Amino acid sequence: MTESAPRIGVLALQGAAREHATVLRRLGADVVDVRLRADLEGLDGLVIPGGESTTIMRLARLYGVDEAIRRLGRPILGTCAGMIVLDRAHLGIVDLLVDRNAYGRQVASFEADLTLAGDEMPLRGVFIRAPRVVDVGPGVEVLAELDGDPVLLRDGRVVVASFHPELTDDPRVHELFLGLVREETHVGA
Numbered sequence: 001m002t003e004s005a006p007r008i009g010v011l012a013l014q015g016a017a018r019e020h021a022t023v024l025r026r027l028g029a030d031v032v033d034v035r036l037r038a039d040l041e042g043l044d045g046l047v048i049p050g051g052e053s054t055t056i057m058r059l060a061r062l063y064g065v066d067e068a069i070r071r072l073g074r075p076i077l078g079t080c081a082g083m084i085v086l087d088r089a090h091l092g093i094v095d096l097l098v099d100r101n102a103y104g105r106q107v108a109s110f111e112a113d114l115t116l117a118g119d120e121m122p123l124r125g126v127f128i129r130a131p132r133v134v135d136v137g138p139g140v141e142v143l144a145e146l147d148g149d150p151v152l153l154r155d156g157r158v159v160v161a162s163f164h165p166e167l168t169d170d171p172r173v174h175e176l177f178l179g180l181v182r183e184e185t186h187v188g189a
C-alpha cells in the first residue's frame with residue numbers, strides 16, 4: 001500500500017506560518033494556508049503558529065475559523081501564540097492554562113536545551129516572548145520541561161509547544177505531530 005502525503009493546514013491569519021510550511025513540506029506533507037473556513041475542509045491536521053495571540057484570535061473570530069477549528073477533530077500542533085490560542089481561556093481545545101509573556105522583559109527571548117521524553121538527544125528550544133503553562137489538566141502528558149515548567153505537551157491529538165520548533169533544523173516536534181496525523185489517518189481509513 002502506498003501512503004499519500006498528509007494534507008496539513010497552516011493557520012496563516014498572522015504570524016510565523018511560512019517557516020512551519022517549509023518544515024512540513026520537507027517532511028513530505030502537502031501544505032495549505034488556512035485563512036477561511038473552507039480552507040479547513042479535507043485537512044488531516046492543522047498547525048497554529050506563533051505570532052500575536054490576540055490578533056490571531058480576533059481574525060479567527062472575524063472569519064468564523066475559531067468554531068471550525070473547534071469542530072476539526074484532527075491533530076493540531078500549536079506553537080507559542082498557537083499554544084495560547086488553544087488553551088482553556090481561548091479555544092478550549094487543550095486542557096491547559098497559559099500565562100502570556102510570562103518570562104519577563106529581560107529574558108523575553110532566549111534559547112535553551114530541552115530534554116525530550118524518551119530521547120537522549122537534547123532539543124534546542126527557541127523561546128520568543130514565550131507563554132508559560134500555569135495549570136495542566138490530568139489527561140495532559142508533559143513531553144519536555146524547562147526548569148520545571150512544561151514546555152512541550154500532548155493532550156490527545158493536540159501537541160503544544162511554548163517555543164518555536166520551526167526556527168531550528170531539528171524536525172522532531174513536527175515529526176511527532178505528523179506521527180499523530182498518520183495514526184489517525186490509518187484508523188479512519
Ligand code: GLN
Nearest residue numbers: 050051052053080081129
Ligand atoms: N507573546 C505572544 C502572544 O502573547 C506570543 C509570542 C510568540 O508567538 N512568539 O501572543
